[in-house]
Amino acid sequence: MKIYMDLHTHTAACDHGYSTLKENIDAAKEAGLACLGLSEHGPAAPGSPRPVFFRNYKCIPREYGSLRLLCGVEANIMDYDGKLDMEQDLLERMDYVIASMHISCVKPGTCRENTRASIRAMENPCVRILGHPDDSRFPLDYEELVKAAGREGVALELNNSSLNPQNVRQNGRENIRTLLRNCQKYGVPIVMGTDSHICYTVGKFEESLKLLDEMEFPEELVLNADLENIRKIVLAKTF
Template structure:
Protein backbone atom coordinates (compact mmCIF):
# COMPACT_ATOMS: atom_id res chain seq x y z
CA UNK A 1 0.00 0.00 0.00
CA UNK A 2 1.41 3.37 -1.02
CA UNK A 3 0.54 6.19 1.32
CA UNK A 4 1.62 9.28 -0.59
CA UNK A 5 1.26 11.08 -3.89
CA UNK A 6 3.38 14.23 -3.92
CA UNK A 7 2.93 15.21 -7.55
CA UNK A 8 -0.54 16.63 -8.26
CA UNK A 9 -1.94 19.66 -10.06
CA UNK A 10 -5.19 21.64 -9.95
CA UNK A 11 -7.08 24.15 -12.09
CA UNK A 12 -4.52 26.71 -10.94
CA UNK A 13 -1.98 25.31 -13.43
CA UNK A 14 -4.06 26.61 -16.32
CA UNK A 15 -4.23 23.10 -17.83
CA UNK A 16 -5.62 21.01 -14.94
CA UNK A 17 -9.27 20.25 -14.31
CA UNK A 18 -9.83 19.68 -10.59
CA UNK A 19 -9.68 21.84 -7.50
CA UNK A 20 -7.45 21.29 -4.49
CA UNK A 21 -10.55 20.34 -2.51
CA UNK A 22 -11.42 17.66 -5.09
CA UNK A 23 -7.88 16.27 -5.00
CA UNK A 24 -8.03 16.14 -1.20
CA UNK A 25 -11.33 14.25 -1.31
CA UNK A 26 -9.93 11.79 -3.87
CA UNK A 27 -6.83 11.20 -1.72
CA UNK A 28 -8.98 10.60 1.37
CA UNK A 29 -11.22 8.15 -0.47
CA UNK A 30 -8.12 6.15 -1.42
CA UNK A 31 -6.80 6.26 2.15
CA UNK A 32 -3.58 8.15 1.35
CA UNK A 33 -1.78 9.64 4.36
CA UNK A 34 0.04 12.40 2.47
CA UNK A 35 -1.05 14.46 -0.50
CA UNK A 36 1.39 16.86 -2.07
CA UNK A 37 0.13 19.96 -3.81
CA UNK A 38 2.79 20.74 -6.41
CA UNK A 39 1.55 23.35 -8.82
CA UNK A 40 3.75 24.35 -11.75
CA UNK A 41 6.04 27.30 -11.10
CA UNK A 42 5.29 30.71 -12.66
CA UNK A 43 7.33 30.14 -15.85
CA UNK A 44 4.71 27.63 -17.08
CA UNK A 45 2.39 29.40 -19.54
CA UNK A 46 -1.00 29.83 -17.85
CA UNK A 47 0.48 28.90 -14.48
CA UNK A 48 0.14 30.75 -11.19
CA UNK A 49 1.82 34.00 -10.26
CA UNK A 50 4.46 33.76 -7.57
CA UNK A 51 2.00 35.25 -5.05
CA UNK A 52 0.14 31.93 -5.23
CA UNK A 53 3.10 30.23 -3.52
CA UNK A 54 3.45 33.01 -0.96
CA UNK A 55 -0.03 32.52 0.51
CA UNK A 56 0.10 28.84 1.54
CA UNK A 57 -0.24 29.86 5.18
CA UNK A 58 -4.00 30.10 4.66
CA UNK A 59 -4.37 26.44 3.63
CA UNK A 60 -5.13 23.89 6.39
CA UNK A 61 -2.73 20.95 6.40
CA UNK A 62 -4.76 18.26 8.15
CA UNK A 63 -7.91 16.67 6.75
CA UNK A 64 -8.79 13.73 8.97
CA UNK A 65 -5.95 11.22 8.52
CA UNK A 66 -4.63 13.01 5.46
CA UNK A 67 -1.76 15.48 5.74
CA UNK A 68 -1.42 18.03 2.97
CA UNK A 69 2.04 19.22 1.97
CA UNK A 70 2.23 22.45 -0.01
CA UNK A 71 5.13 22.66 -2.43
CA UNK A 72 5.87 23.41 -6.05
CA UNK A 73 6.92 21.71 -9.25
CA UNK A 74 9.49 24.35 -10.10
CA UNK A 75 10.62 24.78 -13.67
CA UNK A 76 14.26 24.49 -14.59
CA UNK A 77 14.56 27.62 -16.74
CA UNK A 78 18.06 27.34 -18.19
CA UNK A 79 20.84 24.86 -18.74
CA UNK A 80 22.55 26.14 -15.58
CA UNK A 81 19.74 24.53 -13.59
CA UNK A 82 18.18 27.76 -12.30
CA UNK A 83 14.58 27.55 -11.08
CA UNK A 84 11.65 29.91 -11.65
CA UNK A 85 11.08 30.90 -8.02
CA UNK A 86 13.43 32.96 -5.94
CA UNK A 87 15.10 31.63 -2.84
CA UNK A 88 12.88 33.55 -0.41
CA UNK A 89 9.86 31.65 -1.77
CA UNK A 90 11.55 28.27 -2.21
CA UNK A 91 12.53 28.23 1.43
CA UNK A 92 8.87 28.41 2.47
CA UNK A 93 7.89 25.42 0.31
CA UNK A 94 7.35 22.18 2.21
CA UNK A 95 9.01 20.40 -0.69
CA UNK A 96 10.29 21.25 -4.15
CA UNK A 97 10.16 19.13 -7.30
CA UNK A 98 12.41 20.39 -10.12
CA UNK A 99 11.43 19.45 -13.68
CA UNK A 100 12.34 20.12 -17.29
CA UNK A 101 9.44 21.34 -19.47
CA UNK A 102 9.73 22.31 -23.13
CA UNK A 103 7.81 25.57 -22.63
CA UNK A 104 10.34 26.72 -20.05
CA UNK A 105 13.77 25.59 -21.28
CA UNK A 106 14.99 24.50 -24.69
CA UNK A 107 16.59 21.03 -24.67
CA UNK A 108 20.36 20.91 -24.98
CA UNK A 109 22.72 18.01 -25.59
CA UNK A 110 22.60 15.03 -23.23
CA UNK A 111 25.58 16.49 -21.38
CA UNK A 112 23.96 19.93 -21.09
CA UNK A 113 20.59 18.53 -19.97
CA UNK A 114 22.33 16.35 -17.39
CA UNK A 115 24.40 19.27 -16.10
CA UNK A 116 21.18 21.32 -15.77
CA UNK A 117 19.35 18.55 -13.91
CA UNK A 118 22.32 17.97 -11.59
CA UNK A 119 22.64 21.70 -10.86
CA UNK A 120 18.94 21.75 -9.97
CA UNK A 121 19.43 18.75 -7.66
CA UNK A 122 22.27 20.61 -5.97
CA UNK A 123 19.81 23.36 -5.08
CA UNK A 124 19.34 22.79 -1.33
CA UNK A 125 15.54 23.16 -1.53
CA UNK A 126 15.06 20.47 -4.16
CA UNK A 127 14.34 16.92 -2.96
CA UNK A 128 12.65 15.42 -6.05
CA UNK A 129 13.62 15.45 -9.73
CA UNK A 130 10.37 15.27 -11.72
CA UNK A 131 9.95 12.90 -14.70
CA UNK A 132 13.59 12.51 -15.85
CA UNK A 133 12.23 10.19 -18.52
CA UNK A 134 11.70 12.26 -21.65
CA UNK A 135 13.77 11.57 -24.78
CA UNK A 136 13.17 15.17 -25.82
CA UNK A 137 15.68 15.88 -22.99
CA UNK A 138 18.24 13.10 -23.39
CA UNK A 139 20.10 12.48 -20.12
CA UNK A 140 23.28 10.69 -19.10
CA UNK A 141 21.58 8.39 -16.63
CA UNK A 142 24.62 6.96 -14.85
CA UNK A 143 25.80 10.46 -13.94
CA UNK A 144 22.25 11.54 -13.03
CA UNK A 145 21.62 8.62 -10.68
CA UNK A 146 24.96 9.07 -8.91
CA UNK A 147 24.22 12.80 -8.44
CA UNK A 148 20.76 12.00 -7.05
CA UNK A 149 22.38 9.78 -4.45
CA UNK A 150 24.99 12.37 -3.56
CA UNK A 151 22.41 15.15 -3.16
CA UNK A 152 19.74 13.08 -1.37
CA UNK A 153 17.26 13.67 -4.16
CA UNK A 154 14.62 11.13 -5.19
CA UNK A 155 14.16 10.46 -8.89
CA UNK A 156 10.51 10.36 -9.79
CA UNK A 157 8.80 7.54 -11.65
CA UNK A 158 5.96 9.47 -13.21
CA UNK A 159 2.76 7.60 -13.93
CA UNK A 160 1.52 10.19 -16.45
CA UNK A 161 4.67 9.83 -18.58
CA UNK A 162 3.58 6.24 -19.25
CA UNK A 163 0.15 7.23 -20.54
CA UNK A 164 -0.11 6.21 -24.22
CA UNK A 165 -0.94 9.81 -25.14
CA UNK A 166 1.76 11.43 -23.02
CA UNK A 167 3.63 14.25 -24.73
CA UNK A 168 6.89 12.93 -23.24
CA UNK A 169 8.80 10.55 -25.47
CA UNK A 170 10.38 7.19 -24.71
CA UNK A 171 9.39 7.21 -21.05
CA UNK A 172 9.16 3.46 -20.53
CA UNK A 173 12.63 2.74 -21.94
CA UNK A 174 14.17 5.67 -20.07
CA UNK A 175 12.51 4.72 -16.78
CA UNK A 176 13.77 1.14 -17.14
CA UNK A 177 17.29 2.51 -17.72
CA UNK A 178 17.33 4.62 -14.57
CA UNK A 179 15.54 2.06 -12.43
CA UNK A 180 18.28 -0.46 -13.24
CA UNK A 181 20.88 2.13 -12.20
CA UNK A 182 18.94 3.05 -9.04
CA UNK A 183 18.95 -0.62 -8.15
CA UNK A 184 22.68 -0.86 -8.76
CA UNK A 185 23.55 2.25 -6.72
CA UNK A 186 20.77 1.91 -4.12
CA UNK A 187 19.05 5.19 -4.93
CA UNK A 188 15.43 5.64 -3.80
CA UNK A 189 12.67 6.56 -6.23
CA UNK A 190 9.33 8.27 -5.70
CA UNK A 191 6.15 7.38 -7.57
CA UNK A 192 4.17 10.43 -8.65
CA UNK A 193 0.93 10.57 -10.58
CA UNK A 194 1.35 14.08 -11.99
CA UNK A 195 -2.43 14.15 -11.74
CA UNK A 196 -4.27 16.91 -13.62
CA UNK A 197 -7.69 15.45 -12.72
CA UNK A 198 -8.69 14.26 -9.27
CA UNK A 199 -9.61 10.70 -10.27
CA UNK A 200 -5.96 9.93 -11.04
CA UNK A 201 -4.61 11.04 -7.64
CA UNK A 202 -2.82 8.10 -5.97
CA UNK A 203 -3.11 5.76 -8.98
CA UNK A 204 0.31 4.42 -9.90
CA UNK A 205 -0.71 1.35 -11.93
CA UNK A 206 1.34 2.04 -15.07
CA UNK A 207 4.44 2.94 -13.07
CA UNK A 208 4.05 -0.16 -10.89
CA UNK A 209 3.95 -2.34 -13.98
CA UNK A 210 7.40 -1.01 -14.96
CA UNK A 211 8.77 -1.40 -11.42
CA UNK A 212 7.57 -4.98 -11.48
CA UNK A 213 9.15 -5.53 -14.89
CA UNK A 214 12.62 -4.59 -13.55
CA UNK A 215 12.00 -6.35 -10.23
CA UNK A 216 12.65 -3.09 -8.39
CA UNK A 217 13.29 -3.51 -4.64
CA UNK A 218 10.40 -2.42 -2.44
CA UNK A 219 12.72 -0.81 0.11
CA UNK A 220 13.84 1.78 -2.46
CA UNK A 221 10.26 2.94 -3.15
CA UNK A 222 9.64 5.92 -0.89
CA UNK A 223 5.84 5.97 -1.22
CA UNK A 224 5.26 3.09 1.17
CA UNK A 225 7.15 4.42 4.14
CA UNK A 226 6.07 7.00 6.68
CA UNK A 227 9.71 8.00 7.36
CA UNK A 228 10.16 9.04 3.72
CA UNK A 229 8.55 12.36 4.52
CA UNK A 230 11.65 13.39 6.42
CA UNK A 231 13.72 12.60 3.30
CA UNK A 232 11.34 14.40 0.95
CA UNK A 233 10.60 17.54 2.93
CA UNK A 234 12.53 20.68 2.16
CA UNK A 235 15.28 20.61 4.82
CA UNK A 236 15.40 24.42 4.86
CA UNK A 237 11.66 24.94 5.31
CA UNK A 238 10.97 27.59 7.93
CA UNK A 239 7.25 27.02 8.44
Protein backbone atom coordinates in the same frame (compact mmCIF):
# COMPACT_ATOMS: atom_id res chain seq x y z
CA MET B 1 3.20 -2.56 -1.85
CA LYS B 2 1.14 -0.11 0.19
CA ILE B 3 1.40 3.42 -1.20
CA TYR B 4 1.23 6.23 1.33
CA MET B 5 1.77 9.30 -0.78
CA ASP B 6 1.32 11.04 -4.09
CA LEU B 7 3.50 14.14 -4.21
CA HIS B 8 2.98 15.20 -7.81
CA THR B 9 -0.45 16.69 -8.41
CA HIS B 10 -1.87 19.82 -10.02
CA THR B 11 -5.15 21.68 -9.68
CA ALA B 12 -7.29 24.10 -11.68
CA ALA B 13 -4.96 26.83 -10.40
CA CYS B 14 -2.99 26.18 -13.59
CA ASP B 15 -4.77 26.56 -16.90
CA HIS B 16 -4.50 22.90 -17.88
CA GLY B 17 -5.66 21.38 -14.59
CA TYR B 18 -9.31 20.44 -14.04
CA SER B 19 -9.94 19.80 -10.35
CA THR B 20 -10.03 21.86 -7.20
CA LEU B 21 -7.74 21.24 -4.26
CA LYS B 22 -10.73 19.90 -2.32
CA GLU B 23 -11.52 17.42 -5.08
CA ASN B 24 -7.90 16.24 -5.04
CA ILE B 25 -7.97 15.93 -1.24
CA ASP B 26 -11.18 13.87 -1.38
CA ALA B 27 -9.69 11.66 -4.11
CA ALA B 28 -6.49 11.15 -2.11
CA LYS B 29 -8.51 10.02 0.91
CA GLU B 30 -10.55 7.69 -1.23
CA ALA B 31 -7.37 6.20 -2.68
CA GLY B 32 -6.21 5.53 0.89
CA LEU B 33 -3.25 7.90 0.84
CA ALA B 34 -1.81 9.31 4.05
CA CYS B 35 -0.12 12.23 2.34
CA LEU B 36 -0.98 14.34 -0.69
CA GLY B 37 1.39 16.84 -2.25
CA LEU B 38 0.20 19.88 -4.17
CA SER B 39 2.98 20.65 -6.64
CA GLU B 40 1.61 23.42 -8.80
CA HIS B 41 3.67 24.55 -11.81
CA GLY B 42 6.22 27.26 -11.12
CA PRO B 43 5.52 30.78 -12.41
CA ALA B 44 7.51 30.49 -15.67
CA ALA B 45 5.25 27.76 -17.11
CA PRO B 46 2.55 29.20 -19.38
CA GLY B 47 -0.80 29.36 -17.57
CA SER B 48 0.68 28.74 -14.12
CA PRO B 49 -0.24 30.76 -11.03
CA ARG B 50 1.73 33.86 -10.06
CA PRO B 51 4.26 33.81 -7.19
CA VAL B 52 1.64 35.18 -4.76
CA PHE B 53 -0.20 31.83 -5.07
CA PHE B 54 2.79 30.07 -3.50
CA ARG B 55 3.43 32.87 -1.01
CA ASN B 56 -0.08 32.45 0.36
CA TYR B 57 0.20 28.72 1.20
CA LYS B 58 0.12 29.68 4.89
CA CYS B 59 -3.68 29.91 4.65
CA ILE B 60 -4.07 26.24 3.66
CA PRO B 61 -4.63 23.76 6.52
CA ARG B 62 -2.27 20.79 6.32
CA GLU B 63 -4.35 18.13 8.14
CA TYR B 64 -7.59 16.60 6.83
CA GLY B 65 -8.44 13.77 9.22
CA SER B 66 -6.09 10.96 8.29
CA LEU B 67 -4.60 12.88 5.35
CA ARG B 68 -1.67 15.24 5.54
CA LEU B 69 -1.30 17.86 2.82
CA LEU B 70 2.05 19.22 1.65
CA CYS B 71 2.14 22.42 -0.38
CA GLY B 72 5.02 22.68 -2.79
CA VAL B 73 5.95 23.59 -6.32
CA GLU B 74 7.02 21.88 -9.50
CA ALA B 75 9.68 24.46 -10.30
CA ASN B 76 10.95 24.88 -13.84
CA ILE B 77 14.58 24.39 -14.72
CA MET B 78 15.29 27.44 -16.87
CA ASP B 79 18.82 26.92 -18.18
CA TYR B 80 21.72 24.46 -18.28
CA ASP B 81 23.03 25.88 -15.00
CA GLY B 82 19.93 24.54 -13.29
CA LYS B 83 18.45 27.95 -12.51
CA LEU B 84 14.88 27.67 -11.20
CA ASP B 85 11.93 29.98 -11.85
CA MET B 86 11.39 30.89 -8.21
CA GLU B 87 13.40 33.07 -5.84
CA GLN B 88 15.38 31.10 -3.30
CA ASP B 89 13.58 32.66 -0.31
CA LEU B 90 10.23 31.54 -1.69
CA LEU B 91 11.57 28.05 -2.50
CA GLU B 92 12.63 27.83 1.14
CA ARG B 93 9.06 28.49 2.24
CA MET B 94 7.67 25.56 0.24
CA ASP B 95 7.00 22.27 2.05
CA TYR B 96 8.95 20.57 -0.74
CA VAL B 97 10.22 21.28 -4.23
CA ILE B 98 10.18 19.23 -7.42
CA ALA B 99 12.40 20.49 -10.25
CA SER B 100 11.52 19.53 -13.83
CA MET B 101 12.47 20.39 -17.39
CA HIS B 102 9.57 21.53 -19.59
CA ILE B 103 9.80 22.42 -23.25
CA SER B 104 7.89 25.66 -22.62
CA CYS B 105 10.63 26.91 -20.29
CA VAL B 106 13.96 25.56 -21.52
CA LYS B 107 15.16 24.57 -24.94
CA PRO B 108 16.25 20.91 -24.97
CA GLY B 109 20.02 20.74 -25.06
CA THR B 110 22.50 17.99 -25.73
CA CYS B 111 22.62 15.02 -23.39
CA ARG B 112 25.51 16.70 -21.62
CA GLU B 113 23.67 20.01 -21.24
CA ASN B 114 20.43 18.45 -19.99
CA THR B 115 22.31 16.28 -17.51
CA ARG B 116 24.24 19.29 -16.25
CA ALA B 117 21.01 21.31 -15.92
CA SER B 118 19.37 18.54 -13.90
CA ILE B 119 22.39 17.97 -11.66
CA ARG B 120 22.80 21.69 -10.99
CA ALA B 121 19.11 21.91 -10.07
CA MET B 122 19.52 18.98 -7.67
CA GLU B 123 22.40 20.80 -6.02
CA ASN B 124 19.91 23.44 -4.85
CA PRO B 125 19.22 22.37 -1.24
CA CYS B 126 15.49 23.07 -1.65
CA VAL B 127 15.07 20.58 -4.49
CA ARG B 128 13.98 17.22 -3.06
CA ILE B 129 12.63 15.50 -6.21
CA LEU B 130 13.69 15.59 -9.85
CA GLY B 131 10.47 15.41 -11.89
CA HIS B 132 9.99 13.08 -14.87
CA PRO B 133 13.61 12.53 -15.96
CA ASP B 134 12.29 10.25 -18.68
CA ASP B 135 11.70 12.26 -21.86
CA SER B 136 13.77 11.60 -24.97
CA ARG B 137 13.23 15.20 -26.01
CA PHE B 138 15.63 15.94 -23.10
CA PRO B 139 18.20 13.14 -23.40
CA LEU B 140 20.04 12.40 -20.13
CA ASP B 141 23.08 10.47 -19.01
CA TYR B 142 21.25 8.25 -16.51
CA GLU B 143 24.33 6.91 -14.82
CA GLU B 144 25.64 10.42 -14.08
CA LEU B 145 22.18 11.60 -13.06
CA VAL B 146 21.55 8.76 -10.62
CA LYS B 147 24.99 9.09 -9.03
CA ALA B 148 24.39 12.84 -8.53
CA ALA B 149 20.94 12.21 -7.03
CA GLY B 150 22.55 9.79 -4.57
CA ARG B 151 25.18 12.38 -3.66
CA GLU B 152 22.63 15.17 -3.15
CA GLY B 153 19.99 13.04 -1.43
CA VAL B 154 17.41 13.88 -4.09
CA ALA B 155 14.73 11.38 -5.13
CA LEU B 156 14.24 10.65 -8.81
CA GLU B 157 10.67 10.50 -9.93
CA LEU B 158 8.93 7.56 -11.54
CA ASN B 159 6.22 9.58 -13.24
CA ASN B 160 3.09 7.52 -13.78
CA SER B 161 1.87 9.86 -16.53
CA SER B 162 5.02 9.24 -18.57
CA LEU B 163 3.92 5.60 -18.89
CA ASN B 164 0.72 6.70 -20.60
CA PRO B 165 1.33 6.34 -24.35
CA GLN B 166 -0.71 9.52 -24.94
CA ASN B 167 1.72 11.62 -22.95
CA VAL B 168 3.73 14.15 -24.96
CA ARG B 169 6.95 13.03 -23.29
CA GLN B 170 8.80 10.58 -25.51
CA ASN B 171 10.01 7.00 -24.85
CA GLY B 172 8.92 7.30 -21.24
CA ARG B 173 8.80 3.59 -20.58
CA GLU B 174 12.19 2.85 -22.07
CA ASN B 175 13.84 5.78 -20.29
CA ILE B 176 12.22 4.87 -16.98
CA ARG B 177 13.60 1.35 -17.31
CA THR B 178 17.11 2.78 -17.75
CA LEU B 179 16.53 5.11 -14.81
CA LEU B 180 15.33 2.27 -12.58
CA ARG B 181 18.19 -0.02 -13.56
CA ASN B 182 20.68 2.65 -12.53
CA CYS B 183 18.81 3.37 -9.30
CA GLN B 184 19.02 -0.33 -8.47
CA LYS B 185 22.72 -0.43 -9.32
CA TYR B 186 23.59 2.57 -7.11
CA GLY B 187 20.91 2.12 -4.42
CA VAL B 188 19.30 5.49 -5.13
CA PRO B 189 15.63 5.91 -4.13
CA ILE B 190 12.78 6.84 -6.40
CA VAL B 191 9.46 8.46 -5.64
CA MET B 192 6.36 7.68 -7.67
CA GLY B 193 4.14 10.60 -8.66
CA THR B 194 0.95 10.52 -10.69
CA ASP B 195 1.39 14.05 -12.11
CA SER B 196 -2.39 14.27 -11.92
CA HIS B 197 -4.12 17.17 -13.62
CA ILE B 198 -7.55 15.86 -12.58
CA CYS B 199 -8.73 14.27 -9.33
CA TYR B 200 -9.58 10.91 -10.91
CA THR B 201 -5.93 9.91 -11.25
CA VAL B 202 -4.73 11.06 -7.81
CA GLY B 203 -3.12 8.14 -5.96
CA LYS B 204 -3.52 5.76 -8.92
CA PHE B 205 -0.17 4.12 -9.66
CA GLU B 206 -1.14 0.95 -11.55
CA GLU B 207 1.25 1.41 -14.49
CA SER B 208 4.21 2.32 -12.27
CA LEU B 209 3.56 -0.59 -9.92
CA LYS B 210 3.35 -3.01 -12.83
CA LEU B 211 6.71 -1.82 -14.13
CA LEU B 212 8.36 -1.99 -10.69
CA ASP B 213 7.07 -5.54 -10.35
CA GLU B 214 8.31 -6.53 -13.77
CA MET B 215 11.76 -5.18 -12.96
CA GLU B 216 11.78 -6.64 -9.44
CA PHE B 217 12.63 -3.19 -8.15
CA PRO B 218 13.32 -3.28 -4.37
CA GLU B 219 10.54 -1.83 -2.24
CA GLU B 220 13.05 -0.21 0.13
CA LEU B 221 14.07 2.14 -2.70
CA VAL B 222 10.48 3.33 -3.25
CA LEU B 223 9.91 6.28 -0.96
CA ASN B 224 6.10 6.12 -1.29
CA ALA B 225 6.06 2.77 0.54
CA ASP B 226 6.87 4.22 3.97
CA LEU B 227 5.25 7.35 5.39
CA GLU B 228 8.38 8.07 7.44
CA ASN B 229 10.10 8.91 4.15
CA ILE B 230 8.30 12.24 3.92
CA ARG B 231 11.08 13.42 6.25
CA LYS B 232 13.47 12.94 3.33
CA ILE B 233 11.29 15.09 1.07
CA VAL B 234 9.98 17.89 3.27
CA LEU B 235 12.21 20.92 3.76
CA ALA B 236 13.44 21.11 7.34
CA LYS B 237 12.34 24.73 7.62
CA THR B 238 8.66 23.89 7.13
CA PHE B 239 8.50 20.53 8.92
